[in-house]
Amino acid sequence: MDFYLGLAQIVGVHTLLGLSAYCVLLTGQVSLAQAGFFAIGAYVAAMLTVLAGWHILPAIAAASFVAGVVACAVGFPALRVKGLMLVVATLAFGEAVRLFFFNFDYQVARGEVKIGPAGGEGFRQIRFFPEHGWSTLDVLLFIWLFVALVMAALWWMDRSRAGAVLRAVGEDEVAAQSAGINVTAVKVAAMTVGGLIAGLGGGIFAHYTAHIEHAQFGVALATFAIAYPILGGLSSVFGTLIAVIFVQGFLIEGLRFLGDWRNLLFGGLILLAMNVRPRGLIDAATIAGIKRLRIRNREPGNARTQGAE
Amino acid sequence: MLELKGLSKHFGGVRAVDGLDLRVTQGEVFGLIGPNGSGKSTVVNLVCGLFPVTAGQVLLRNEDITSLASHVRVACGVTRTFQNIRLFDRLSVWQNLWVAQNAVEHRSEGFLRRWLGGPGRAREEIDRILEFSDLSGKRDELAGNLAFGEQRRLELARAVVAKPALLLLDEPAAGMNAEEIDQLDARIRKLKQDGLTVLLIEHHMELVMAVTDRIAVLNFGQKIAEGTPDEVQTNRLVQEAYLGVAEAA
Numbered sequence: 001m002d003f004y005l006g007l008a009q010i011v012g013v014h015t016l017l018g019l020s021a022y023c024v025l026l027t028g029q030v031s032l033a034q035a036g037f038f039a040i041g042a043y044v045a046a047m048l049t050v051l052a053g054w055h056i057l058p059a060i061a062a063a064s065f066v067a068g069v070v071a072c073a074v075g076f077p078a079l080r081v082k083g084l085m086l087v088v089a090t091l092a093f094g095e096a097v098r099l100f101f102f103n104f105d106y107q108v109a110r111g112e113v114k115i116g117p118a119g120g121e122g123f124r125q126i127r128f129f130p131e132h133g134w135s136t137l138d139v140l141l142f143i144w145l146f147v148a149l150v151m152a153a154l155w156w157m158d159r160s161r162a163g164a165v166l167r168a169v170g171e172d173e174v175a176a177q178s179a180g181i182n183v184t185a186v187k188v189a190a191m192t193v194g195g196l197i198a199g200l201g202g203g204i205f206a207h208y209t210a211h212i213e214h215a216q217f218g219v220a221l222a223t224f225a226i227a228y229p230i231l232g233g234l235s236s237v238f239g240t241l242i243a244v245i246f247v248q249g250f251l252i253e254g255l256r257f258l259g260d261w262r263n264l265l266f267g268g269l270i271l272l273a274m275n276v277r278p279r280g281l282i283d284a285a286t287i288a289g290i291k292r293l294r295i296r297n298r299e300p301g302n303a304r305t306q307g308a309e
Numbered sequence: 310m311l312e313l314k315g316l317s318k319h320f321g322g323v324r325a326v327d328g329l330d331l332r333v334t335q336g337e338v339f340g341l342i343g344p345n346g347s348g349k350s351t352v353v354n355l356v357c358g359l360f361p362v363t364a365g366q367v368l369l370r371n372e373d374i375t376s377l378a379s380h381v382r383v384a385c386g387v388t389r390t391f392q393n394i395r396l397f398d399r400l401s402v403w404q405n406l407w408v409a410q411n412a413v414e415h416r417s418e419g420f421l422r423r424w425l426g427g428p429g430r431a432r433e434e435i436d437r438i439l440e441f442s443d444l445s446g447k448r449d450e451l452a453g454n455l456a457f458g459e460q461r462r463l464e465l466a467r468a469v470v471a472k473p474a475l476l477l478l479d480e481p482a483a484g485m486n487a488e489e490i491d492q493l494d495a496r497i498r499k500l501k502q503d504g505l506t507v508l509l510i511e512h513h514m515e516l517v518m519a520v521t522d523r524i525a526v527l528n529f530g531q532k533i534a535e536g537t538p539d540e541v542q543t544n545r546l547v548q549e550a551y552l553g554v555a556e557a558a
Contacts, residue, residue: 161431162424164404168397175395178357180383180411180471284399284451 012143016201018228018240023194028170033090034225036097037067039217041202060203071195075188102214122213233280316365327530343527386474398453412472442466
């Protein structure tokens with residue numbers, strides 16, 4: 001049972017990571033900086049609970065805020081470049097963050113032991129959950145509460161004018177600015193929201209793993225972050241969730257029995273999934289199908305759909 | 310309304326627009342014609358701010374807007390359509406108009422309400438413009454799925470929804486059939502009636518001659534003639550450069 005609870009925790013945190021990339025991707029930007037924001041969130045939150053003795057709620061709020069501010073600051077210079085150049089620039093940022101934490105040593109003596117981030121050895125003893133007697137199930141519910149909140153917020157945003165504007169910028173920047181949209185502001189805002197979500201995810205991640213180190217926040221994590229919304233499709237936030245379940249639940253855990261063959265199959269199955277569903281696991285056609293089902297279940301008189309939907 | 314003073318745009322050694330002076334008065338439909346490559350579209354791009362100017366000034370209601378960003382000019386009342394249709398294909402017709410509601414009066418709405426609220430007041434206004442563009446039946450259709458003529462109409466609607474004072478139309482009749490051009494003619498007249506100033510770039514001479522009040526002719530980035538449609542049509546220089554000289558029988 002604990003295995004499944006643990007898996008559900010991983011899926012939850014990775015969903016937050018994927019959703020942070022989803023926001024940025026809506027505006028047409030491919031960012032590999034999300035792992036960097038995630039790392040910032042993880043270290044800030046852990047330092048606040050471990051070194052400053054904060055409760056986890058304000059700690060992850062602060063972590064999210066700090067990651068958001070950094071994302072906003074990175075957004076302005078980074079968004080001057082586009083396409084592949086942006087990929088390289090954000091990758092460089094992510095690596096810079098990772099190397100910063102590789103060298104970040106800030107240990108404080110507590111009695112006999114020293115606690116805090118210890119450079120390459122990482123940051124051990126992030127023990128807020130066990131110290132406060134939270135069970136695995138409590139932690140799981142805590143994680144999914146935030147996943148649900150973030151998904152609900154993004155779902156709402158997607159249906160509002162903000163969502164339409166993000167997508168408009170993603171489709172055609174020239175047309176968007178000619179339609180009166182401040183493209184830079186929109187892209188920086190998306191980057192900032194992405195940073196807030198990644199920071200939140202990182203803060204939670206640090207506490208359920210209890211030990212973080214720089215190597216966890218490398219290129220592989222950045223690639224996962226951007227792969228989730230691409231694989232899941234940009235038509236709906238649920239696509240990202242489905243993609244995380246597919247990758248973490250099926251490809252990584254479900255195929256573990258295959259041993260070394262798993263890694264080989266992993267890449268192959270992702271390729272297959274993207275070929276079979278080139279617009280994502282959940283695409284516009286899937287959503288249209290679900291809508292039709294919903295309408296059919298309603299009374300005929302209410303069947304008229306509204307434009308904002 | 311719009312005044313161009315010594316406007317120039319050079320791409321490397323190419324002088325796309327070269328020292329152009331132009332004055333468009335409030336409420337008129339002003340035609341800009343000329344052979345392909347004469348710099349007409351570049352003028353539109355300079356007026357709406359997609360390109361920085363090489364030299365010269367763009368004045369809107371006597372205010373210098375030369376250095377303003379494109380989206381700020383929309384708020385000032387300058388909107389446009391594109392020669393090659395540029396819609397947001399994967400947004401619905403309705404959403405294409407919703408995102409373009411960027412006039413000053415729209416901006417004055419509260420932040421949360423404007424960005425995260427539902428359509429609200431926007432709906433009425435958009436429905437009116439959909440009706441004007443004969444797209445009411447297509448409001449939930451994806452823009453990319455529309456027929457060519459409908460896409461042209463939607464692009465015009467998107468330019469109008471931001472409540473412009475000056476509308477820049479870059480070859481709005483390109484690819485349209487005769488009936489659609491007649492409808493376009495009627496729409497431009499209606500917009501003029503509503504007080505809009507229109508700068509029309511078009512190769513379809515019948516439409517230009519019918520709908521414009523005055524016309525300027527560009528050739529190699531320079532103005533070679535300006536006047537009423539009749540004056541321009543009979544201008545020898547214009548005939549040689551663009552309209553063609555009638556062969557003596």
